[in-house]
Amino acid sequence: MSSLVGPDEDDGSGKVPVPQEVQDAIRTLIRWAGDEPLREGLLDTPKRVARAWKEYCQGYSEDPAVHLARQFEEVGGYDEIVLLKDIPFQSHCEHHMAPIIGKAAIAYLPRDKVVGISKLARVLHGYARRLQIQERLTAEVAQCIWDNLRPHGVAVVIEASHACMTARGVRTPGVGMVTSRLMGTFLEDNRSRKEVLSLMGY
Ligand SMILES: Nc1nc2c(ncn2[C@@H]2O[C@H](COP(=O)(O)OP(=O)(O)OP(=O)(O)O)[C@@H](O)[C@H]2O)c(=O)[nH]1
Numbered sequence: 001m002s003s004l005v006g007p008d009e010d011d012g013s014g015k016v017p018v019p020q021e022v023q024d025a026i027r028t029l030i031r032w033a034g035d036e037p038l039r040e041g042l043l044d045t046p047k048r049v050a051r052a053w054k055e056y057c058q059g060y061s062e063d064p065a066v067h068l069a070r071q072f073e074e075v076g077g078y079d080e081i082v083l084l085k086d087i088p089f090q091s092h093c094e095h096h097m098a099p100i101i102g103k104a105a106i107a108y109l110p111r112d113k114v115v116g117i118s119k120l121a122r123v124l125h126g127y128a129r130r131l132q133i134q135e136r137l138t139a140e141v142a143q144c145i146w147d148n149l150r151p152h153g154v155a156v157v158i159e160a161s162h163a164c165m166t167a168r169g170v171r172t173p174g175v176g177m178v179t180s181r182l183m184g185t186f187l188e189d190n191r192s193r194k195e196v197l198s199l200m201g202y
């Protein structure tokens with residue numbers, strides 16, 4: 001990934017410094033949108049926007065797999081589906097950098113180990129806080145669980161609304177996109193597939 005030229009501007013606020021080049025780019029966008037970037041109300045906007053984007057894209061500074069490193073073998077003989085559903089998330093589409101807002105359901109069928117349930121949501125956020133398309137987000141979350149937990153099955157279903165479709169372009173509010181990735185038993189065994197999708201509410 002290319003690094004930005006020019007020194008980071010540390011304004012003494014204790015917040016993430018924003019390189020001058022980044023601020024200039026946002027000022028250019030404001031001017032192009034039709035406003036005057038040097039008017040008072042917009043003076044600090046480039047820094048705010050840049051820091052907001054660092055936050056939206058925090059996933060680039062983490063490897064979501066680290067959340068699955070701590071695994072528990074003592075599961076009291078439990079070998080049925082583990083499902084976390086209605087996990088709200090936010091992402092941004094890579095085409096328009098517009099918000100994707102939705103919810104995910106993540107399930108796995110443990111082989112011999114489980115993870116703390118919050119970690120499934122952490123994996124989701126690690127991939128969501130990047131520029132994404134919903135298909136890749138769905139596939140990445142499933143693959144990460146599959147590779148790191150080595151369960152019998154993984155199922156991820158994501159339902160989301162894309163601001164690039166609701167607030168601009170085709171401007172069709174209320175439309176939802178649904179994507180799913182099924183792996184292992186959930187892909188191969190019809191009964192397991194039906195069971196997990198029904199537990200998820202599909
Ligand atoms: N498959 C997929 N498409 C997406 C996703 N997010 C946005 N898109 C679509 O990406 C497409 C980009 O199409 P383009 O024709 O290059 O861009 P555009 O001219 O802005 O298209 P419109 O949105 O139709 O105005 C649009 O159809 C978007 O709806 C996503 O997560 N998955």
Ligand SMILES: [Zn+2]
Pocket residue numbers: 093094095096097098162164165
């Ligand atoms: Zn988009």
